[in-house]
Amino acid sequence: MTENNKIDVLQIAKNTIQIEIDAMYQVMEKLGDSFIEAVEAMMECKGRVIVTGMGKSGIIGRKIAATLSSTGTPSLFMHPAEGVHGDLGMMVKGDICIAISNSGETKEIVTLLPLIKRFKIPLIAIVGKEDSTLHKKCDIFLDATVSKEACTLNLAPTASTTVALALGDALSVALLERRGFRAEDFAMYHPSGSLGKQLLMRVEDLYHTGDKVPIINENMNVSDALLVMSDKGFGCTAIVDDNNKLSGIITDGDLRRGLEKFNDVFDKKIKDIGTNFPKVIEKDALAAKALQIMEEHSITSLFTVNENDTPDGIMHLHDLLREGIV
Secondary structure (H helix, E strand, O other): OOOOHHHHHHHHHHHHHHHHHHHHHHHHHHHOOHHHHHHHHHHHOOOOOEEEOOHHHHHHHHHHHHHHHOOOOOEEEEHHHHHHOOHHHHHHOOOEEEEEEEOOOOOOHHHHHHHHHHOOOOOOEOOOOOOHHHHHOOEEEEHHHOOOOOOOOOOOOOHHHHHHHHHHHHHHHHHHHOOOOOHHHHHHOOOOOOOHHHOOOEEHHOEHHHHHOOOEEEEEEEEHHHHHHHHHHHEEEEEEOOOOOOEEEEHHHHHHHHHHHOOOOOOEEEEHHEEOOOEEEEOOEEHHHHHHHHHOOOEEEEEEEEOOOOOOEEHHHHHHHHOOOH
């Protein structure tokens, strides 16, 4: 590709984006009472939001339905052609419908209109042409008119689909705010995502308990601690007093520092080289909080203790990384 061709391609890309930006501004300026009415109608809906659209509008409709569902508004997509061949059964009284059509004359959508009316389902239309059939038959009209498509032939749905998607996102976010939808609620719908794990996963979901917890009495020798650490594989062990209460921790780092300080380090008592007052965490705390503590104090393990201050669990940084708590 020549330099001139590269410049031409970049200019086409910039023109495409600029046309879509201009279209978005035009639609944004036209937002008014009908948008508020749409939001309130969706808030009052006792059923689900049924989104429908044909072709590229259908692809946008699927995304809008997915965004609504993930932000607290139960929604699903109904293909209009399938709708008249049985899928109308997914639409029941109490639902609300959003129909998307740039022309407002999409045959499959127009065929559905009397059936939607028969169910007495409110109809919100995202339409690119006023005085179209869909505009005239809908209950709430959201104007998605664009002056031209970004396609140089002014044919392929580009600016019009971008605008329809933006209106769908605007509805979703407005509903999210009206419902008081929180990050924790979002996480409930995305339990496998990074945010979901950070907001839902607890220490007790990841930590190690029982015989897996490295524990040693403070009066034992460093050589004994080394055996426990090697056996459990966490690079540390909890130190307890004679009452089994957590009194400290000994880590690989403590051992290295002990080797530098004492010639007979392996004969020393653990309490002579261990670290007092180790950081602990509650078992019902968020795993993300454990990560925060580890990062703040440059440590790789945290113990949990029971009501008697006895260590009963351990979480390692590797457990957090494995689950994507980052």
